[in-house]
Amino acid sequence: MGLEKLPRIAxxxxxxxxxxxxxxxxxxxxxxxxxxxxxxxxKNDALVLEKAKSFGIEALVQxxxxxxxxxxxxxxxxxxxxxxxxxxxxANFIEAFRDPRGFARIVNIHPSLLPAFPGLDSYKQxxxxxxxxxxxxxxxxDAGVDTGPICAQxxxxxxxxxxxxxxxxxxxxxxxxxxxxxxxxxxHNQFEISERGGRLHVQAR
Ligand code: GRF
Numbered sequence: 001m002g003l004e005k006l007p008r009i010a011x012x013x014x015x016x017x018x019x020x021x022x023x024x025x026x027x028x029x030x031x032x033x034x035x036x037x038x039x040x041x042x043k044n045d046a047l048v049l050e051k052a053k054s055f056g057i058e059a060l061v062q063x064x065x066x067x068x069x070x071x072x073x074x075x076x077x078x079x080x081x082x083x084x085x086x087x088x089x090x091a092n093f094i095e096a097f098r099d100p101r102g103f104a105r106i107v108n109i110h111p112s113l114l115p116a117f118p119g120l121d122s123y124k125q126x127x128x129x130x131x132x133x134x135x136x137x138x139x140x141x142d143a144g145v146d147t148g149p150i151c152a153q154x155x156x157x158x159x160x161x162x163x164x165x166x167x168x169x170x171x172x173x174x175x176x177x178x179x180x181x182x183x184x185x186x187x188h189n190q191f192e193i194s195e196r197g198g199r200l201h202v203q204a205r
Contacts, residue, residue, distance in 0.1 A: 007187040010038040010077045012068075012085040017048025018172060019083035019109060019179055024055045026180035034187050037075050040068055042087050069093045079187055082108040082141065083179070091143060101193050102200055103149055106141040107186060109179050111171050113137060113153055118146035123167045127158065134158045134167055136174050138182040140202070149200040151191070152182040 011020045020039060026032035039052035039059045052059035062068040065087070072080060073096060080097055089106065097105040112122035113135035119125075126134040135155035142148035154174050161167045185191055190205045 006033055006035045007078045008037045008076055009034050009079045009081050009183075009187065010040060010072050010075070011036060011048075011052075011081045011083050012040045013046060013048040013083045014041060014043050014086040015046055015048065015084050017046065017051045017083065019175055020048050021051055022176035023081065023083065023180050023183065024051075024057065026184075028055070032180045032184050032187075034183065037077060038072070040072070042085070048083075065090055065093050069096050072096075078105060079183075080106040080141075081183065082106065088145060089141060094141065094143060102195075103140040103193065103202075104142065107151070107183065108139055108141050108146070108148070109175055110137045110139065110146050111168075111175065113155055114139065114146055114150060123171050124164045127161065127164045127167045132157060132159050134171060136171060136178055138179060140200075149193075149202050151186060151202045152178060152204070154178050 011023060013020050023032065024036060027034055027036055036057050039048060039057055041049055041061050042063050044061050049059040094104045094106065099105050112126060114137040117125040123134065133155040135153055137150055138152045139150045140148040156170055156174055158167050185204045192203045192205060194201050
């Protein structure tokens with residue numbers, strides 16, 4: 001490793017933590033050049049807490065958003081990475097991570113091709129709707145629900161899927177690849193940001 005300072009990230013998650021695990025493995029292997037300084041959860045019994053400890057990463061349960069925000073700031077977190085965090089972040093939290101370029105340095109992964117199927121159970125929504133292609137989106141977080149600037153998307157065919165579980169299995173495998181890959185260029189500032197149609201557009205360099 002060179003002398004370059006690694007970007008410091010905190011992962012926030014409420015549940016199983018398979019995306020956290022994919023990110024932590026990518027960090028471990030050197031594929032994702034970052035340091036995970038903290039895993040935060042709003043749930044005492046979230047599986048992700050055990051997973052964090054197994055990687056030797058500090059895990060914290062904090063239900064109070066302003067205290068959580070203060071902790072992240074005191075740890076000099078550059079980017080907040082949401083991975084199945086089931087709380088909507090308040091305006092103050094988002095402002096605390098506002099980048100001069102306009103977006104907030106908070107990233108989320110959503111299991112659909114946004115703006116289709118925002119909110120909960122998106123793989124189920126896609127399956128029951130009968131779409132031919134489902135997908136995954138990595139985006140910056142803004143004050144809305146799953147509405148922030150889109151960083152990366154990947155679609156996959158669900159024509160042959162016979163259950164929601166099958167859609168979810170295919171989708172999660174894509175999430176686990178796409179999230180670390182996308183974080184790598186985001187965290188290292190390898191993107192352009194521009195405004196078009198009243199929205200911020202993010203383009204990897
Ligand atoms: C993933 O499907 C993610 O896209 C969504 O919540 C789920 C979290 O799964 N935001 P896990 O906790 O990472 O396994």
